[in-house]
Amino acid sequence: NAGVMQNPRHLVRRRGQEARLRCSPMKGHSHVYWYRQLPEEGLKFMVYLQKENIIDESGMPKERFSAEFPKEGPSILRIQQVVRGDSAAYFCASSQRTGVGEQYFGPGTRLTVT
Amino acid sequence: AQKVTQAQTEISVVEKEDVTLDCVYETRDTTYYLFWYKQPPSGELVFLIRRNSFDEQNEISGRYSWNFQKSTSSFNFTITASQVVDSAVYFCALSEPIDGKLIFGQGTTLQVKP
Numbered sequence: 090n091a092g093v094m095q096n097p098r099h100l101v102r103r104r105g106q107e108a109r110l111r112c113s114p115m116k117g118h119s120h121v122y123w124y125r126q127l128p129e130e131g132l133k134f135m136v137y138l139q140k141e142n143i144i145d146e147s148g149m150p151k152e153r154f155s156a157e158f159p160k161e162g163p164s165i166l167r168i169q170q171v172v173r174g175d176s177a178a179y180f181c182a183s184s185q186r187t188g189v190g191e192q193y194f195g196p197g198t199r200l201t202v203t
Numbered sequence: 204a205q206k207v208t209q210a211q212t213e214i215s216v217v218e219k220e221d222v223t224l225d226c227v228y229e230t231r232d233t234t235y236y237l238f239w240y241k242q243p244p245s246g247e248l249v250f251l252i253r254r255n256s257f258d259e260q261n262e263i264s265g266r267y268s269w270n271f272q273k274s275t276s277s278f279n280f281t282i283t284a285s286q287v288v289d290s291a292v293y294f295c296a297l298s299e300p301i302d303g304k305l306i307f308g309q310g311t312t313l314q315v316k317p
Contacts, residue, residue, distance in 0.1 A: 122304060131294060131309045132248075137302055145302050180248060184303060192298075192305060194240075194248040 091116065093183050093195035094163075101201045102171045110166040110198045114183030121164040122192060123156060126178040138164060171202045205230045207297050209308035216285055217316050224280045224311045226295030232256075237271065237278045238296040238305065248294075254278065285315045 094113040102108050114121050123135040125148075137145040138158035149156070153171075158164040168175055178199050182192035206229040216222045228237065239251040252262065254271050262269045266283045282289055292312050296305040 120303070124305070124307075132305070132307045134304045134306070137304055145304060148304075178246065182305075191250060191253055192303065193250065196247045199246070 093118075093181060093193050095179075095181050095195035095198050097198060098196060099199050099201070101203060103203055104172055105170050108168040108171050108175070108200055110168075110179050110181075110200070111163040112166070112181030112183075112195055113163040114181075115185075115193055118183035118185050118193075120184040120186070121158050122182045122184070123164075123166050124180045124182065126180065126197075128177065132180065135166075168200075171200075173202050176200055176202045205232075205235075205297055205299065205306045207295055207306050207308035209293075209295055209311050211311045212309070213312045213314070215314045215316065218287060219284050221281060221283050222285050222313065222315075224282075224293050224295075224313065226278045226280065226308060228276050228278065228295070228297045230276075230297060230299070232299050234300050236298045236300070238298065239269070239278075239280050240294045240296065242292040242294065242310070244291070251280075282313075285313075287315050287317055289313060290315045 093115055096111050119140050121138045124132040125135055126132045134148040136149050136156045141160050153169045155167045178197045180197045181195045184192045208227045235256045237254045241249040241251055252269055259271050268281045270279045292310045294310045295308045298305050
């Protein structure tokens with residue numbers, strides 16, 4: 090029973106490039122959450138998705154960031170034209186049900202922008 | 204608005220000492236969930252406990268115990284007879300039942316010295 094998978098685990102991008110972070114939820118989970126952990130800070134909610142729907146994107150920066158969770162395949166967090174301030178650990182969590190469900194976290198993707 | 208405060212930024216103890224990590228939360232919801240996660244130096248997030256707002260019973264799991272007091276909006280975490288392997292960052296979090304997103308505290312870094 091595989092847990093939440095994230096890849097890549099480490100990603101290095103130069104300023105101006107695009108970063109794509111992938112998250113495969115646990116089997117049977119249709120709810121995905123993305124969180125960002127900036128250096129020396131706590132985790133901040135970014136976006137909540139269900140299959141083919143963005144439910145809450147109140148934590149997403151207004152520009153350059155987008156997320157999707159297609160009917161088939163993993164959830165993708167996309168960052169266009171990365172800047173140094175995007176360097177962080179990005180965690181994905183999945184849940185079987187909203188609200189009452191425990192969120193199981195993936196190992197995270199550590200993005201470094203050079 | 205929901206908020207979680209972990210006033211202790213860093214705590215250092217000597218092995219076998221007991222240590223309590225404080226967590227105070229704010230919410231207007233009557234139904235909510237509280238969590239503790241551990242983030243060891245390897246970086247992943249390890250789920251420790253979830254409590255709902257209607258269950259104020261204290262919980263013990265081995266050397267770990269949690270004290271939930273609605274009257275003071277606190278959900279404190281105690282490690283008894285601490286060990287070096289307990290060294291990590293510990294996060295307290297609050298979720299609301301509507302969409303389940305987690306609001307994290309800033310985290311408490313616990314260092315257990317041999």
